[in-house]
Each structure stands twice: as C-alpha cells, then as structure tokens.
Amino acid sequence: MAYYVGRRGALGIARETSRGVAVAPAYWVTYNSISFDDKVVGVDSEGAFGNIADSYENYVVKKYGEGEIEFDLDDKALGVILSGVAGVAPTSTGSYTHTYTLSNTNNHQSLSLYVRDPNVAKMFRLSMIDKFTIKIEPEGLVKCTVSFRSVGGQDWQLLTPDYTALGNKFIHPMLRFGMGANLAALPGTPINLKNLEFSVSKNIEDFQDLGTATPSDILNKQLVVEGNFEIGMTDNTYRDYMLAGTNRAIEILLTYDATHSLQIRCPKVRFANWEPNKGLNDIVSEKIEFKALYDVTNTLNPISTLVLNNAVASY
Numbered sequence: 440m441a442y443y444v445g446r447r448g449a450l451g452i453a454r455e456t457s458r459g460v461a462v463a464p465a466y467w468v469t470y471n472s473i474s475f476d477d478k479v480v481g482v483d484s485e486g487a488f489g490n491i492a493d494s495y496e497n498y499v500v501k502k503y504g505e506g507e508i509e510f511d512l513d514d515k516a517l518g519v520i521l522s523g524v525a526g527v528a529p530t531s532t533g534s535y536t537h538t539y540t541l542s543n544t545n546n547h548q549s550l551s552l553y554v555r556d557p558n559v560a561k562m563f564r565l566s567m568i569d570k571f572t573i574k575i576e577p578e579g580l581v582k583c584t585v586s587f588r589s590v591g592g593q594d595w596q597l598l599t600p601d602y603t604a605l606g607n608k609f610i611h612p613m614l615r616f617g618m619g620a621n622l623a624a625l626p627g628t629p630i631n632l633k634n635l636e637f638s639v640s641k642n643i644e645d646f647q648d649l650g651t652a653t654p655s656d657i658l659n660k661q662l663v664v665e666g667n668f669e670i671g672m673t674d675n676t677y678r679d680y681m682l683a684g685t686n687r688a689i690e691i692l693l694t695y696d697a698t699h700s701l702q703i704r705c706p707k708v709r710f711a712n713w714e715p716n717k718g719l720n721d722i723v724s725e726k727i728e729f730k731a732l733y734d735v736t737n738t739l740n741p742i743s744t745l746v747l748n749n750a751v752a753s754y
Contacts, residue, residue: 475554515606534748545660562593617689688706
C-alpha cells in the first residue's frame with residue numbers, strides 16, 4: 440500500500456444498546472490526535488535451554504484495545520461521550536436538554552469505536568472510558584482528551600464518514616467559572632482564569648477469565664473528579680482555602696449560545712498544591728489543584744450537575 444498522512448484517518452463513535460455488541464457510528468469525531476489501537480500482553484518462556492539467551496518462545500495471552508483521542512470539544516459527539524463518563528444515557532427533554540446522572544455502578548455505559556485509515560477498518564466494541572479531560576486555554580479551541588480501553592479490534596466493513604452535521608465548537612470566551620460556599624451560592628461573580636483543566640478518572644480494569652485472550656468485561660472502579668486552574672494573584676484567597684481545608688462549590692459553564700451549552704457543577708471541592716508564580720518579569724499568578732468530593736450531608740455526587748444543551752433530540 441501507499442504511504443499516507445494521519446489526517447486521512449476517521450473515527451466514529453456510538454453508544455452500545457447491548458453491552459459489548461458493536462453499533463455503527465452515530466457520530467464522527469474530527470480528532471486532532473489518536474493513539475487508540477490494538478494491544479497485546481505477551482509472555483516469554485524463560486526456562487534454561489543450554490544458552491545464555493533469556494527466552495526462546497513467546498505466547499500472546501491477552502488482546503485488547505487501548506489509547507486516547509484528543510479533539511476540539513463538539514457539542515454533538517460530546518453527548519455520546521458523556522454517556523460513557525456518567526455511566527448511563529442522559530434524560531433528554533423536548534428542549535434538547537440532556538441531563539446526566541453519575542451511575543453508582545461498576546459496569547458503566549459501553550461505547551463502540553470505529554477506526555479507519557487507508558490501511559485498515561476496525562471496530563472496537565465494549566469501549567470504556569478510563570479518563571475524560573477538558574482543557575481550556577487562552578488561545579485555541581476548548582480541547583477534550585479521552586482515554587479508552589476495549590476488547591481487541593474486529594475487522595470491519597469500510598464505512599463512509601459523514602461530517603455534514605457536526606456540532607458547535609467551544610472557545611475560551613464562552614467560559615464562565617463560578618465558585619461559592621455551596622450550590623445555592625452559584626454561579627456567583629465570574630472568576631477570570633488564565634487556564635482551566637477538569638478531569639474524570641474511572642480507573643478501568645479488565646475482567647479476565649481463563650480460557651480466552653479476550654476480557655469478558657471491562658469495569659470501572661473508584662471515581663476521581665479533579666482539576667486545576669491558574670489565576671492572576673491579587674490576594675491569598677486560594678492559599679487560605681488550602682491551609683484552612685475550606686470546601687467550595689464550583690460551576691464550569693460553556694455557552695455557545697442560548698440553546699447550546701455545557702454545565703458542570705461540583706457541590707464540594709477541596710484545594711491542594713497551591714503554587715504561586717513570581718517570575719521577576721512576569722505578572723504574578725497562582726495555580727491551585729482541586730478535587731471534587733462526595734457531599735455526604737446533601738447526598739450529592741462529586742458531579743451533581745452535568746447538563747448538555749444542543750440540537751440533538753436524544754442519545
């Protein structure tokens with residue numbers, strides 16, 4: 440075959456209606472980078488055989504898919520991905536509002552990933568999200584990075600991508616970041632950040648049975664919601680939050696227009712690793728990390744609100 444450039448590849452994604460049963464792509468993701476592909480676990484036979492070589496045979500004992508994709512945040516394909524993040528499909532209303540509730544289970548929503556390029560077309564079923572990250576910086580589009588794990592890829596028919604109905608993209612001027620003593624105090628006065636990173640880690644693990652090289656399931660374990668932001672330093676507010684162990688509620692709101700937005704609320708976050716930047720020729724800034732906690736008093740998940748508005752009727 441002839442050589443080709445990476446941008447000739449295509450990625451399709453869909454929510455599986457039956458766990459582990461492949462589904463044709465519902466949305467095509469215009470990714471900026473992709474490392475998702477087939478992987479194996481091999482073991483060497485290392486017994487002595489009269490030679491200084493350390494092994495003489497290899498066996499493949501496990502086959503799976505793994506890697507990540509990075510793309511500009513798209514409010515249509517995002518709806519499918521958020522199903523994998525929250526662990527369940529959203530509740531959708533006639534106003535094209537999709538509300539996601541974190542599922543307190545260990546077999547979250549599975550996805551199908553279809554990957555093709557001039558050399559290959561493959562379907563990766565039972566694709567589970569391991570980590571979901573949103574990154575917002577002053578220049579460029581809002582970026583999203585998602586790492587997946589799946590069973591090994593299956594050769595698939597060549598499908599033609601459809602990019603005629605892509606979603607809207609978000610940019611940093613569309614961000615409103617709010618903080619308050621509790622959810623009732625949100626959104627509060629907007630806080631002007633220099634950058635923001637928000638992530639959900641699900642600590643995916645293969646459930647491997649004897650007798651097959653393919654995992655029988657891929658399960659999520661403990662959920663970790665965390666992030667960090669940088670802000671111009673004008674006082675010691677965030678240092679004091681860290682030192683005093685003060686918790687706050689936060690809201691991340693990206694608004695494209697009145698009918699296209701993404702809202703994330705965490706009812707209780709703690710702060711750590713406060714770090715000022717006092718370069719001699721730089722405007723002094725500070726960076727601080729946060730971690731969302733379960734709100735025991737109000738029985739609220741680390742992410743209490745996860746709402747997507749777009750032009751899609753349902754997922």
